[in-house]
Amino acid sequence: MSLRVNDLRVHYRTLRGEVKALDGVSFGMADGEILGLAGESGCGKTTLGKSLIRMDGRMRHAGGTVELDGRELPVGDDRAMVAFRFHEVSLIPQYSMSAMNPTRRIGRMVGELLRSRGVTLDVKELESRLDLVGLPRDVLGRYPIELSGGMKQRMVMVISTLLDPSLLIADEITSALDVSTQQAVAKALLGFRESGYVKSMIFITHDLALTSHIADTIMVMYAGRLAEKAPSDRLTKAPRHPYTRLLINSLPEIGVRHQDRKLTGIPGSPPSLLDPPKGCRFRDRCPMAGEECAEDPPPVEIEPNHFVACWKA
Amino acid sequence: MRQYFGRKLLIYGLTFVVAVTVNWMIPRFMPGDPVASMLARSRVSQPAAVEAMRAYYTNLFGFDQPIWQQYLNFWGALFQGDFGISIWVFPTPVADVILGAVPYTLGLMIPAVLLSYWIGNRLGAFAARRKLLDNTVLPVGYVLTAMPYMWLAVILAWGLGVTAGWFPVAGGYSFALQPSWSWAFLVNLLHHWTLPFLSLFVVALGGWAIGMRNMIIYELESDYSNYLAALGAPTRLIRRYAFRNAILPQITGLALQLGVLVAGALVTEIVFSYPGLGSLILKAIQNQDFFLLQGTFMFIVIGVLLANFIIDIVYVIVDPRTRAGMAGAA
Ligand SMILES: Nc1ncnc2c1ncn2[C@@H]1O[C@H](COP(=O)(O)OP(=O)(O)O)[C@@H](O)[C@H]1O
Ligand code: SF4
Ligand SMILES: [Mg+2]
Numbered sequence: 001m002s003l004r005v006n007d008l009r010v011h012y013r014t015l016r017g018e019v020k021a022l023d024g025v026s027f028g029m030a031d032g033e034i035l036g037l038a039g040e041s042g043c044g045k046t047t048l049g050k051s052l053i054r055m056d057g058r059m060r061h062a063g064g065t066v067e068l069d070g071r072e073l074p075v076g077d078d079r080a081m082v083a084f085r086f087h088e089v090s091l092i093p094q095y096s097m098s099a100m101n102p103t104r105r106i107g108r109m110v111g112e113l114l115r116s117r118g119v120t121l122d123v124k125e126l127e128s129r130l131d132l133v134g135l136p137r138d139v140l141g142r143y144p145i146e147l148s149g150g151m152k153q154r155m156v157m158v159i160s161t162l163l164d165p166s167l168l169i170a171d172e173i174t175s176a177l178d179v180s181t182q183q184a185v186a187k188a189l190l191g192f193r194e195s196g197y198v199k200s201m202i203f204i205t206h207d208l209a210l211t212s213h214i215a216d217t218i219m220v221m222y223a224g225r226l227a228e229k230a231p232s233d234r235l236t237k238a239p240r241h242p243y244t245r246l247l248i249n250s251l252p253e254i255g256v257r258h259q260d261r262k263l264t265g266i267p268g269s270p271p272s273l274l275d276p277p278k279g280c281r282f283r284d285r286c287p288m289a290g291e292e293c294a295e296d297p298p299p300v301e302i303e304p305n306h307f308v309a310c311w312k313a
Numbered sequence: 314m315r316q317y318f319g320r321k322l323l324i325y326g327l328t329f330v331v332a333v334t335v336n337w338m339i340p341r342f343m344p345g346d347p348v349a350s351m352l353a354r355s356r357v358s359q360p361a362a363v364e365a366m367r368a369y370y371t372n373l374f375g376f377d378q379p380i381w382q383q384y385l386n387f388w389g390a391l392f393q394g395d396f397g398i399s400i401w402v403f404p405t406p407v408a409d410v411i412l413g414a415v416p417y418t419l420g421l422m423i424p425a426v427l428l429s430y431w432i433g434n435r436l437g438a439f440a441a442r443r444k445l446l447d448n449t450v451l452p453v454g455y456v457l458t459a460m461p462y463m464w465l466a467v468i469l470a471w472g473l474g475v476t477a478g479w480f481p482v483a484g485g486y487s488f489a490l491q492p493s494w495s496w497a498f499l500v501n502l503l504h505h506w507t508l509p510f511l512s513l514f515v516v517a518l519g520g521w522a523i524g525m526r527n528m529i530i531y532e533l534e535s536d537y538s539n540y541l542a543a544l545g546a547p548t549r550l551i552r553r554y555a556f557r558n559a560i561l562p563q564i565t566g567l568a569l570q571l572g573v574l575v576a577g578a579l580v581t582e583i584v585f586s587y588p589g590l591g592s593l594i595l596k597a598i599q600n601q602d603f604f605l606l607q608g609t610f611m612f613i614v615i616g617v618l619l620a621n622f623i624i625d626i627v628y629v630i631v632d633p634r635t636r637a638g639m640a641g642a643a
Contacts, residue, residue, distance in 0.1 A: 085545030099540040
């Protein structure tokens with residue numbers, strides 16, 4: 001087991017109180033596994049990703065533990081986490097387009113970043129990785145603004161994986177791209193795993209169709225909690241949670257893409273995480289809701305590796 | 314790039330023409346008659362002599378020509394560095410009077426601007442996101458920038474000059490001394506320079522510190538800072554990048570502030586009777602010396618435009634963001 005997350009709780013401090021963006025999430029990942037993390041916008045995907053590498057100033061570790069390769073990750077301790085960042089856990093952020101310092105040539109920036117982490121830049125290695133993602137080697141002499149969106153995306157992918165991290169978090173890295181570029185990026189990620197640049201990967205997206213192509217396992221979150229987690233083909237072919245089913249049913253036909261149709265297909269909206277209601281959080285929108293749903297449904301392993309948090313699954 | 318500079322040059326050119334024209338118009342359409350004031354001053358009583366002198370002066374200043382001719386002459390003279398003849402210190406050419414005052418103004422402004430810029434930016438950058446410092450630098454900075462230049466000058470003159478008696482409060486040097494390259498004179502010069510310099514420096518310092526502090530906070534919250542932090546880069550590196558990225562737009566701030574700084578310097582000179590362009594303007598107004606006034610304004614306008622243009626060029630050269638943006642646009 002490469003990653004083990006136990007009852008992780010992360011809150012945002014706001015003026016109106018604590019937003020419980022991650023409210024007790026548990027799951028595991030095997031070595032070399034690609035986990036697709038899906039769910040509506042605002043369900044806590046980014047929060048989960050950030051919690052595993054670096055919480056921002058408003059986030060608070062409210063409970064739970066994370067274990068990576070048998071060692072505990074001190075997720076709540078910003079200083080202690082430094083040793084793990086980049087070396088063990090790395091991130092391709094949601095904002096790849098603006099992730100590079102605009103006033104430094106890329107090659108120089110990478111060199112300075114590596115030196116600051118006590119690593120010397122292996123130019124040969126860097127160049128072979130550029131080749132792998134199809135970037136010309138002279139990008140290193142350019143400023144980020146001189147690259148196209150797709151090139152910036154790939155450049156950030158290369159930078160983030162330069163130290164061969166054990167776990168890579170890729171947050172919505174395909175959302176801003178067109179379909180053919182999306183596929184190229186997905187292929188590059190698979191290539192990274194094959195070449196051993198990364199061991200396992202959390203691939204965050206709100207696009208279930210794309211996830212199922214690249215992920216081994218898919219985890220669906222709802223309102224700060226786990227709804228369902230299963231091997232990709234099981235989850236897409238035989239979903240058990242009503243929310244997952246609605247998501248899958250609202251998927252557009254293969255080949256046809258309607259960005260908006262997918263998730264607006266489910267009427268209603270998720271509850272506020274400032275003061276979430278007791279019981280199942282999907283209750284307001286669930287067509288199958290009943291009496292027992294006033295209690296929190298715990299995630300249950302109904303079949304090997306298939307977890308569902310629903311009384312009626 | 315070329316297109317960008319072409320456009321800039323055009324804008325500066327137009328500004329220059331408008332400034333020159335307005336400058337030419339103001340004394341001509343202002344109440345008061347420079348020739349009459351000259352005559353009044355020379356206290357000639359015989360009407361015939363008065364008429365002769367009037368004709369002489371009118372001709373000398375070119376008032377007898379049609380207005381468009383006066384305008385063209387003005388431009389022609391301008392390109393020869395000829396601003397006419399001063400009435401206040403008749404018959405010294407205005408250009409000479411101005412050149413005598415310019416070293417004082419530049420000697421005040423250049424160190425004040427450069428030092429306040431350098432120290433203020435460092436201070437602001439250092440204070441940003443550091444609780445204790447931030448809580449002191451911020452309010453002090455706001456008080457300083459909100460303070461009119463004249464105010465601080467008066468306070469300093471009164472406190473350190475009149476009350477404490479540490480510094481002289483008037484003039485560029487003691488009247489007992491003759492300008493020379495002797496140590497005694499230089500020390501005296503420096504002594505007189507201190508208070509006007511301080512009042513300019515301190516007010517400008519606050520502005521830079523606050524601007525920089527805000528810029529740095531913005532940069533530290535930007536995506537590239539977050540990315541570096543996520544990859545475990547030390548604060549030192551992130552702050553270094555933030556400083557560089559924040560100081561570049563501050564250069565534009567310098568260009569924007571230049572006018573204010575010049576105005577501040579002029580007012581400060583007047584408070585301290587410092588013999589620079591500011592005092593010259595006051596003298597010109599008091600003596601209805603339109604040519605001197607015109608020449609001084611002209612000189613300041615050209616100076617500010619030139620400085621702005623240079624800053625513009627420097628900014629484009631040092632900031633790759635603007636450079637690449639232009640390459641895309643061209
Ligand atoms: N800085 C913040 N302050 C307060 N609440 C936040 C902040 N960032 C995110 N949230 C809240 O946390 C929840 C999860 O957000 P996020 O993890 O960004 O969702 P996702 O990535 O799945 O779209 C949302 O309800 C959002 O409103
Ligand atoms: S627990 Fe009840 S409300 Fe929640 S998803 Fe299952 S059936 Fe629907
Ligand atoms: Mg997100």
